[in-house]
Amino acid sequence: MSAHDKAFQDYYPDDYSQCYGCGRLNQNGLHIKSFWDGEDSVCRFEPKPYHIALPGFVYGGLIASLFDCHGTGTATAVKYHQEKRIMGTDPPIRYVTASLQVDYLAPTPINVPLELRGKATEIKDRKVTVSMSLYADGQKCARGKVVAVKMPENMMKKIK
Amino acid sequence: MSAHDKAFQDYYPDDYSQCYGCGRLNQNGLHIKSFWDGEDSVCRFEPKPYHIALPGFVYGGLIASLFDCHGTGTATAVKYHQEKRIMGTDPPIRYVTASLQVDYLAPTPINVPLELRGKATEIKDRKVTVSMSLYADGQKCARGKVVAVKMPENMMKKIK
Numbered sequence: 194m195s196a197h198d199k200a201f202q203d204y205y206p207d208d209y210s211q212c213y214g215c216g217r218l219n220q221n222g223l224h225i226k227s228f229w230d231g232e233d234s235v236c237r238f239e240p241k242p243y244h245i246a247l248p249g250f251v252y253g254g255l256i257a258s259l260f261d262c263h264g265t266g267t268a269t270a271v272k273y274h275q276e277k278r279i280m281g282t283d284p285p286i287r288y289v290t291a292s293l294q295v296d297y298l299a300p301t302p303i304n305v306p307l308e309l310r311g312k313a314t315e316i317k318d319r320k321v322t323v324s325m326s327l328y329a330d331g332q333k334c335a336r337g338k339v340v341a342v343k344m345p346e347n348m349m350k351k352i353k
Numbered sequence: 354m355s356a357h358d359k360a361f362q363d364y365y366p367d368d369y370s371q372c373y374g375c376g377r378l379n380q381n382g383l384h385i386k387s388f389w390d391g392e393d394s395v396c397r398f399e400p401k402p403y404h405i406a407l408p409g410f411v412y413g414g415l416i417a418s419l420f421d422c423h424g425t426g427t428a429t430a431v432k433y434h435q436e437k438r439i440m441g442t443d444p445p446i447r448y449v450t451a452s453l454q455v456d457y458l459a460p461t462p463i464n465v466p467l468e469l470r471g472k473a474t475e476i477k478d479r480k481v482t483v484s485m486s487l488y489a490d491g492q493k494c495a496r497g498k499v500v501a502v503k504m505p506e507n508m509m510k511k512i513k
Binding site for chain 2: 221222241247252254257261345
């Protein structure tokens with residue numbers, strides 16, 4: 194499998210792969226996956242029929258979850274790229290969400306392909322800002338921004 | 354059952370009770386429920402063991418979902434209250450989320466009681482802003498803000 198076939202989140206070490214949103218080892222999770230597509234990061238997702246706010250429309254909390262994991266995944270990938278390192282190599286780089294902003298621009302229809310596109314709009318040592326848009330069948334329905342920060346020590350300690 | 358025993362969301366008409374976050378008729382949903390507690394709205398929630406970001410910590414997307422449904426529920430209850438109407442009476446008042454902001458202040462431990470407290474900080478005719486905090490076992494772990502707007506016509510039409 195080439196690097197381009199594997200999602201950003203699938204490079205996370207096992208201990209960091211339990212996330213309900215994007216962890217490959219969380220059997221009940223959403224399995225959100227992000228990839229490079231040129232300069233952008235992209236995530237395609239198919240909600241379950243019950244992921245609705247109202248009949249016919251995607252639940253806003255699910256959209257927030259997509260932005261959350263696509264945002265931190267993009268931050269991690271961008272940082273590896275900036276350091277000219279292959280994703281997943283040690284020492285691991287792992288970002289968590291410090292803040293999340295979602296603007297719901299239009300009701301998001303369910304039963305059509307959803308695509309998120311993201312870009313790092315600010316890169317600092319410990320902080321990466323990722324700006325994203327969500328498209329439903331090509332129509333822009335939401336805008337999201339994640340400020341991702343390197344994982345705090347007290348989280349890392351409890352995992353190891 | 355007195356009005357105080359029933360959650361805000363449980364007053365929503367059947368057609369609006371399918372929400373994955375808070376709909377009483379969504380069998381796969383989270384069943385987020387909000388109540389009055391004095392001047393504040395309060396929501397208590399017990400995540401499932403798999404609702405984690407990392408072992409031991411609650412998933413940020415779940416926290417965003419809690420703020421989302423507690424925010425729109427509070428907006429609805431506040432508006433009924435302001436109009437001196439009993440919740441659930443016709444014509445129905447129903448708010449959706451226009452924007453959601455979450456600041457993750459500290460990792461939120463799992464396996465302790467979670468409580469959200471909210472307050473409407475701006476009330477206009479079509480727009481209510483709700484500011485909220487999330488406490489884990491009394492410790493403030495996140496801050497959330499929802500700008501809720503009256504449901505757009507194109508959503509209402511598709512439901513009826």
